[in-house]
Amino acid sequence: MINTSAYFVNFATEPTIPCGQEDQLGALGLILNMIVYWNALYIEETVRQLNIEGFEVSDADIDKVFTFTF
DSSP: OHHHHHHHHHTOOSSSOOTTOTTHHHHHHHHHHHHHHHHHHHHHHHHHHHHHTTOOOOHHHHHHHOOSOO
16 A cells, blocks of 8 residues: 555655665655645544534444554
8 A cells, every 4th residue: 555655655666766866765655644634634633523513433444444554
């Protein structure tokens, strides 16, 4: 999942890192972390709004959204 996201963000077409792009990996990791963090905040706000509107969101539902563990 994370590798697929990295290739999507990096627009890479090959599963190898071209020579000379090793320094860009740190920036790519930072961008991926920012995307994951933004999505977590957005989902948290969505769940909060659903609870305010009277919809029950269980922990099992949230576990299905976040398939990876911290």
